Amino acid sequence: MSKKIAVYRKEHFNAAHRLHNPALSDSENAMLFGKCNHPNYHGHNYELIVKVTGEVDPKTGYVIDMKLLGDLVKKEVIEKFDHRNLNLDTKEFKELNPTAENIAMVIHNLLEPKLDKRYELKIILYETERNFVEFPA
Amino acid sequence: MSKKIAVYRKEHFNAAHRLHNPALSDSENAMLFGKCNHPNYHGHNYELIVKVTGEVDPKTGYVIDMKLLGDLVKKEVIEKFDHRNLNLDTKEFKELNPTAENIAMVIHNLLEPKLDKRYELKIILYETERNFVEFPA
Amino acid sequence: MSKKIAVYRKEHFNAAHRLHNPALSDSENAMLFGKCNHPNYHGHNYELIVKVTGEVDPKTGYVIDMKLLGDLVKKEVIEKFDHRNLNLDTKEFKELNPTAENIAMVIHNLLEPKLDKRYELKIILYETERNFVEFPA
Amino acid sequence: MSKKIAVYRKEHFNAAHRLHNPALSDSENAMLFGKCNHPNYHGHNYELIVKVTGEVDPKTGYVIDMKLLGDLVKKEVIEKFDHRNLNLDTKEFKELNPTAENIAMVIHNLLEPKLDKRYELKIILYETERNFVEFPA
Amino acid sequence: MSKKIAVYRKEHFNAAHRLHNPALSDSENAMLFGKCNHPNYHGHNYELIVKVTGEVDPKTGYVIDMKLLGDLVKKEVIEKFDHRNLNLDTKEFKELNPTAENIAMVIHNLLEPKLDKRYELKIILYETERNFVEFPA
Amino acid sequence: MSKKIAVYRKEHFNAAHRLHNPALSDSENAMLFGKCNHPNYHGHNYELIVKVTGEVDPKTGYVIDMKLLGDLVKKEVIEKFDHRNLNLDTKEFKELNPTAENIAMVIHNLLEPKLDKRYELKIILYETERNFVEFPA
Numbered sequence: 001m002s003k004k005i006a007v008y009r010k011e012h013f014n015a016a017h018r019l020h021n022p023a024l025s026d027s028e029n030a031m032l033f034g035k036c037n038h039p040n041y042h043g044h045n046y047e048l049i050v051k052v053t054g055e056v057d058p059k060t061g062y063v064i065d066m067k068l069l070g071d072l073v074k075k076e077v078i079e080k081f082d083h084r085n086l087n088l089d090t091k092e093f094k095e096l097n098p099t100a101e102n103i104a105m106v107i108h109n110l111l112e113p114k115l116d117k118r119y120e121l122k123i124i125l126y127e128t129e130r131n132f133v134e135f136p137a
Numbered sequence: 138m139s140k141k142i143a144v145y146r147k148e149h150f151n152a153a154h155r156l157h158n159p160a161l162s163d164s165e166n167a168m169l170f171g172k173c174n175h176p177n178y179h180g181h182n183y184e185l186i187v188k189v190t191g192e193v194d195p196k197t198g199y200v201i202d203m204k205l206l207g208d209l210v211k212k213e214v215i216e217k218f219d220h221r222n223l224n225l226d227t228k229e230f231k232e233l234n235p236t237a238e239n240i241a242m243v244i245h246n247l248l249e250p251k252l253d254k255r256y257e258l259k260i261i262l263y264e265t266e267r268n269f270v271e272f273p274a
Numbered sequence: 275m276s277k278k279i280a281v282y283r284k285e286h287f288n289a290a291h292r293l294h295n296p297a298l299s300d301s302e303n304a305m306l307f308g309k310c311n312h313p314n315y316h317g318h319n320y321e322l323i324v325k326v327t328g329e330v331d332p333k334t335g336y337v338i339d340m341k342l343l344g345d346l347v348k349k350e351v352i353e354k355f356d357h358r359n360l361n362l363d364t365k366e367f368k369e370l371n372p373t374a375e376n377i378a379m380v381i382h383n384l385l386e387p388k389l390d391k392r393y394e395l396k397i398i399l400y401e402t403e404r405n406f407v408e409f410p411a
Numbered sequence: 412m413s414k415k416i417a418v419y420r421k422e423h424f425n426a427a428h429r430l431h432n433p434a435l436s437d438s439e440n441a442m443l444f445g446k447c448n449h450p451n452y453h454g455h456n457y458e459l460i461v462k463v464t465g466e467v468d469p470k471t472g473y474v475i476d477m478k479l480l481g482d483l484v485k486k487e488v489i490e491k492f493d494h495r496n497l498n499l500d501t502k503e504f505k506e507l508n509p510t511a512e513n514i515a516m517v518i519h520n521l522l523e524p525k526l527d528k529r530y531e532l533k534i535i536l537y538e539t540e541r542n543f544v545e546f547p548a
Numbered sequence: 549m550s551k552k553i554a555v556y557r558k559e560h561f562n563a564a565h566r567l568h569n570p571a572l573s574d575s576e577n578a579m580l581f582g583k584c585n586h587p588n589y590h591g592h593n594y595e596l597i598v599k600v601t602g603e604v605d606p607k608t609g610y611v612i613d614m615k616l617l618g619d620l621v622k623k624e625v626i627e628k629f630d631h632r633n634l635n636l637d638t639k640e641f642k643e644l645n646p647t648a649e650n651i652a653m654v655i656h657n658l659l660e661p662k663l664d665k666r667y668e669l670k671i672i673l674y675e676t677e678r679n680f681v682e683f684p685a
Numbered sequence: 686m687s688k689k690i691a692v693y694r695k696e697h698f699n700a701a702h703r704l705h706n707p708a709l710s711d712s713e714n715a716m717l718f719g720k721c722n723h724p725n726y727h728g729h730n731y732e733l734i735v736k737v738t739g740e741v742d743p744k745t746g747y748v749i750d751m752k753l754l755g756d757l758v759k760k761e762v763i764e765k766f767d768h769r770n771l772n773l774d775t776k777e778f779k780e781l782n783p784t785a786e787n788i789a790m791v792i793h794n795l796l797e798p799k800l801d802k803r804y805e806l807k808i809i810l811y812e813t814e815r816n817f818v819e820f821p822a
Contacts, residue, residue: 060784061781062786084175137531143411145408266558317452333580593813632727676697
């Protein structure tokens with residue numbers, strides 16, 4: 001049996017966004033995204049769960065120090081996105097539509113280079129209690 | 138003992154807002170509201186609980202038909218605020234700072250005239266899981 | 275300031291029911307209760323919160339022993355309603371429409387005579403996460 | 412690394428059921444299923460999570476339009492089971508015991524033919540907050 | 549109608565405790581508190597909700613600045629109790645049995661002198677998801 | 686497609702613990718574990734989810750009888766750890782640091798020998814709502 005164990009850390013941020021693909025016309029955007037394309041933005045309380053898989057260090061009994069993991073997520077993700085407008089205030093979504101899928105992939109790309117190569121990283125992002133995504137699947 | 142009973146109906150909406158009092162200077166607003174005053178807006182998944190208190194109708198066993206109450210809340214509140222920017226898209230918050238307190242009072246004022254006088258109305262509004270308000274107290 | 279303190283105990287039961295007033299015609303019942311009147315019953319995971327208000331006993335630091343309160347609720351309420359059909363299997367709802375309001379009042383009447391007179395009792399009943407009632411208000 | 416991403420959509424329905432295998436005797440059913448075999452049915456608030464795995468469409472930033480997925484689940488599953496008696500009112504459980512496991516597999520079979528072949532489908536079904544199932548594992 | 553509005557702030561702390569009244573014998577303690585009297589302590593994730601009632605300041609739209617309220621709760625309560633043994637590490641519970649009722653009253657007494665007199669304060673404390681208290685009632 | 690299905694059963698226990706590796710010096714422990722190393726212990730409401738994967742028995746419609754699974758978890762895990770001090774009262778953590786990772790692995794080792802070989806077992810353990818682990822990953 002695998003000796004791997006996964007640890008999960010939950011954080012949250014509040015942000016405004018608008019679903020909009022700048023490469024498409026306004027009417028195409030309206031048709032594709034409906035009220036989520038509303039020009040003045042709406043917003044969400046995003047719940048972010050970061051999953052890190054690895055082996056337990058026998059000295060600490062930890063896969064990774066959850067406090068350090070939480071601090072990393074706060075520094076690399078929360079400070080960048082919390083109380084921000086994703087479309088207007090972040091370089092990541094200047095050209096990229098801030099769907100839950102794309103936000104999860106962006107967060108993955110922000111965190112992965114900061115983690116030791118021995119870890120496997122997965123991002124779970126709740127846009128609402130009823131809509132959430134997981135990357136990679 | 139009172140024969141009154143309270144019924145609660147939960148609905149939700151997603152909106153962008155920015156805490157900002159137009160009567161104050163930008164620096165006063167920044168000092169008072171910190172990152173909540175960020176100019177490009179942020180957003181929330183608002184959870185709205187409408188509490189209606191009254192007597193049970195012996196014919197139906199209801200205080201009020203929860204489906205009709207839900208439809209009323211959807212028509213008067215959710216359609217107005219869901220996927221909107223509270224500061225820019227609603228007349229209620231053109232001059233009024235969209236704090237959770239003020240949003241709860243506005244929702245109270247929208248619903249109360251539509252309810253029969255025999256009911257007592259209370260609004261509970263969750264801005265996040267950790268911050269919520271109740272009006273009237 | 276009041277020295278009173280309230281304690282809450284949460285229990286749950288699963289039951290089938292059908293909204294139906296035996297004193298009304300089938301068409302009236304269908305009109306009043308819609309799909310909740312469906313003849314073969316539907317069901318719920320009911321979450322029951324029992325609130326008991328009183329003064330703290332300085333010997334124990336308890337208003338009431340929560341374990342004894344839980345045992346009382348299990349004996350007087352849960353055993354009677356759990357995994358039952360409220361309309362068919364319980365004498366309380368033979369003639370009474372099992373709306374959330376009426377169930378809460380019935381539970382209040384079952385528990386109140388079993389509690390010492392120095393306590394005040396309130397029942398909170400969740401029919402679903404979005405519909406719940408409180409008696410007395 | 413896989414480019415696949417999973418999206419989850421949560422819906423719910425309320426239904427009555429009774430655990431009963433028509434191929435067995437009454438006493439065998441009573442012994443196997445205990446109070447869940449009670450003849451007059453009991454019920455649940457089922458929480459249904461539909462997981463769809465695929466690649467992100469670069470045009471929309473979606474794996475699948477969550478609104479269309481929600482509409483599909485409502486049409487194929489919720490309308491069929493909500494406020495129904497699974498044993499009496501549905502052809503799927505005429506001969507099949509409506510355990511959480513079997514309900515999840517039935518829902519999988521209802522939805523899979525309606526989804527494009529490029530998607531992978533998984534069903535997660537909560538019978539109560541404490542008992543839930545996932546198919547396929 | 550009252551112009552008062554209530555705001556709620558949720559915080560949490562993890563602590564060990566043991567239900568024990570030093571004025572009683574060991575056997576009386578064992579009889580009264582059962583496994584909660586176990587000599588080596590057990591523990592909880594306490595969820596603390598602080599409710600402050602007052603009038604909205606028209607300048608800010610706030611009853612009280614939730615960030616300042618959160619900071620006050622962290623300074624006066626969380627830093628004192630979080631990751632502590634209530635019986636051994638805090639002067640408040642040297643002689644006082646750390647039941648949920650007593651903890652809620654102690655927290656009330658810690659916070660009330662720090663709040664402006666125009667506010668009314670209530671403490672809601674979850675010991676577990678199923679057992680919680682509210683003071684004053 | 687796999688015919689395997691997973692069933693999940695949620696239980697909970699309250700325990701005190703202290704993160705401490707007896708093989709290290711006090712100052713190393715303090716540096717590694719911070720406030721979690723506090724000598725007088727703190728505690729948690731642990732939420733334990735046991736996942737069992739297997740095939741559905743056509744006679745019962747069950748992968749495994751959830752009531753029997755719940756009883757097994759209560760007997761082998763809950764009775765051992767509930768209202769206990771993990772460091773002082775359990776032989777499993779005499780030499781082993783009771784991190785969430787190690788507790789999950791210990792629970793896995795307690796339950797696996799009691800389950801039929803045809804089942805696959807996974808343990809999910811919430812130390813708090815924000816920190817949880819899964820073994821094996």
